[in-house]
Amino acid sequence: MVKPNRMTQISQLAEFGLFDARVPRYTSYPTAPHFSADVGPSDFAQWVRAIKPYSQISLYLHVPFCRRLCWFCACRTQGTSSDAPLRAYAKTLLAEIDLLRAILPQGVTLSRLHWGGGTPTLMPAAMITELGQAIFALAPLAKGGEFSVEIDPNEIDAARLRALTDLGMNRASIGVQDFDPEVQTAIGRSQPFYLTRQVGDMIRDAGIFALNVDILFGLPHQTEARMAESVMQLISLSPSRVALYGYAHVPWMSRRQQMIPTAALPTPQERLHLFELASDLLGEAGYQAVGIDHFALSEDNMAKAAKTGQLRRNFQGYTDDTADVLLGLGASSISRLPQGFAQNASRTADYAAAIENKRFSVQRGHRFSPEDHLRGAMIEQLMCEFRIDRARIAQRLGYHPAALDELLNTSFAAFQSVVTLDAEGLKVPPEARPLTRLIAQSLDGYNRAAAQHSAAV
Numbered sequence: 001m002v003k004p005n006r007m008t009q010i011s012q013l014a015e016f017g018l019f020d021a022r023v024p025r026y027t028s029y030p031t032a033p034h035f036s037a038d039v040g041p042s043d044f045a046q047w048v049r050a051i052k053p054y055s056q057i058s059l060y061l062h063v064p065f066c067r068r069l070c071w072f073c074a075c076r077t078q079g080t081s082s083d084a085p086l087r088a089y090a091k092t093l094l095a096e097i098d099l100l101r102a103i104l105p106q107g108v109t110l111s112r113l114h115w116g117g118g119t120p121t122l123m124p125a126a127m128i129t130e131l132g133q134a135i136f137a138l139a140p141l142a143k144g145g146e147f148s149v150e151i152d153p154n155e156i157d158a159a160r161l162r163a164l165t166d167l168g169m170n171r172a173s174i175g176v177q178d179f180d181p182e183v184q185t186a187i188g189r190s191q192p193f194y195l196t197r198q199v200g201d202m203i204r205d206a207g208i209f210a211l212n213v214d215i216l217f218g219l220p221h222q223t224e225a226r227m228a229e230s231v232m233q234l235i236s237l238s239p240s241r242v243a244l245y246g247y248a249h250v251p252w253m254s255r256r257q258q259m260i261p262t263a264a265l266p267t268p269q270e271r272l273h274l275f276e277l278a279s280d281l282l283g284e285a286g287y288q289a290v291g292i293d294h295f296a297l298s299e300d301n302m303a304k305a306a307k308t309g310q311l312r313r314n315f316q317g318y319t320d321d322t323a324d325v326l327l328g329l330g331a332s333s334i335s336r337l338p339q340g341f342a343q344n345a346s347r348t349a350d351y352a353a354a355i356e357n358k359r360f361s362v363q364r365g366h367r368f369s370p371e372d373h374l375r376g377a378m379i380e381q382l383m384c385e386f387r388i389d390r391a392r393i394a395q396r397l398g399y400h401p402a403a404l405d406e407l408l409n410t411s412f413a414a415f416q417s418v419v420t421l422d423a424e425g426l427k428v429p430p431e432a433r434p435l436t437r438l439i440a441q442s443l444d445g446y447n448r449a450a451a452q453h454s455a456a457v
C-alpha cells in the first residue's frame with residue numbers, strides 16, 4: 001500500500017505537471033534545438049585559436065556507426081554490415097585532426113578524451129590505434145587525465161580491447177538498458193547478461209577498474225520485479241558508476257522507435273516508481289546518488305566531485321571534468337568553448353565533404369550572451385546540486401549576487417510550495433527532486449517546443 005505522505009508527494013508532483021511535462025535534460029544551455037546557423041566554421045576556428053596555450057581541454061570523438069540499429073535508441077547513427085564506411089570515416093577524422101593541429105595553440109593537453117557513438121568499438125584494432133595515436137599527437141593526455149570509451153559487449157574482442165588499453169584507455173562504459181529477455185526483444189536489442197558479465201571481466205582483466213554502466217527505466221514490459229532483477233544483476237558487475245536514464249520515447253524524432261509497442265510502456269507514475277526502486281537498490285548497495293540520474297561508489301571521482309561542488313553537466317550527462325573547452329570530432333559532434341557552442345554537420349556525407357574541402361564542418365551553434373552565462377550557470381548548478389548558490393555563481397561570473405534575484409524570484413514563485421529561497425539561494429529538498437528539470441525550465445530564457453523533448457520523469 002502507498003503510504004499517505006508518499007501519496008501527498010505524488011499528488012504534489014502531479015500538480016506541477018511532472019507526469020505530463022516534456023522538458024529538456026539540460027545537458028547544455030541553451031539546448032541543442034535552439035542552435036542556429038549563426039555559428040560557422042570560421043567562428044569555430046577563431047574560438048579554437050583563442051584557447052590558452054598549455055591549458056587542459058576535453059575532446060569527444062563520435063563514431064556514428066553500429067552493426068545494427070536498436071529500436072529504442074534515438075542516437076544519430078547508421079547501420080553498416082561492412083568496415084568500408086568506417087574506413088572512409090576514420091580517414092575523415094584524421095583529416096579533421098590535421099585541421100585542428102594547424103590552429104590549436106601549443107602545449108594543450110587533454111584532461112578528458114571520450115569516444116562515443118554509435119559504436120566506437122566497431123572500429124578494427126588497427127584503426128583504433130591509428131586514430132588514438134593521431135589524437136595524442138595533437139594533444140597528449142594530461143597527467144591524471146581520463147580516456148574513456150563506450151564499449152558494446154556485442155562488438156568487442158581481445159584485439160580491440162588491447163588496442164584501446166595500449167593507447168591508455170582508463171575508463172570503460174557499457175550500455176545495458178535492461179537484462180530481461182522480453183524487454184530486450186521489445187526494444188530490438190539483444191545483450192544477454194552472461195555476455196555483459198564476460199566483457200566486464202575482460203575489461204577488469206585488462207587492468208581497467210573504472211567501469212560505467214548505463215541502465216534504462218521506462219522501457220516496454222518493464223515491471224518493478226523485472227527492474228529489481230536487472231538492477232541486482234547490474235550491481236553484481238560492480239560498476240564504479242551507474243547512469244539510470246529514463247527511456248525517451250520520441251518516435252516523431254526517431255523513426256526506429258515506431259517499432260516499440262507503445263501500449264507496453266509504463267505510465268509516467270510507473271516510471272517514477274521504477275526510478276525510485278532502482279535508486280533505492282543502488283543506494284542500499286553503497287552507491288551515492290549524483291545529480292538527477294547518476295550513482296557512484298564513494299571512491300569514484302564523480303562521487304568526490306559531487307561532494308566538493310566540482311560536478312558539471314555535459315553532453316554525456318554529468319562529469320567531474322572542469323575544463324572549459326570541449327572539442328567535438330566527427331559528424332554531429334558539439335564543441336563547447338567559452339564563446340559558445342559549435343556543432344558539426346549531422347549527416348556524415350556533409351561532414352566528410354566539408355573536411356575534404358579542408359574546412360571545418362560546423363553548421364550550427366550558439367554564441368553565448370552574458371544572460372546565457374547567468375541562466376546556464378544557474379541551471380547547471382541546479383541540475384548538479386539541487387540548489388542555486390547566489391554567492392558562488394555571482395563570484396564565478398563576476399556579478400553582484402543581486403544579479404540573480406530576478407531569476408531566483410521567478411523560479412521560486414512558480415515552485416514555492418516545494419522549494420525554499422533564502423539569502424544563500426534556492427534549494428530543492430529531496431522529495432521535490434523529481435521536479436528538478438521542470439524547475440530548470442523555469443530559468444530557461446528560450447522558447448521551447450515542448451513536444452520535441454522527452455518526458456520529465
Ligand code: SF4
Nearest residue numbers: 066069070073117118
Ligand atoms: S544502442 Fe548502441 S548499438 Fe544500438 S543503435 Fe544505439 S548506439 Fe547503436
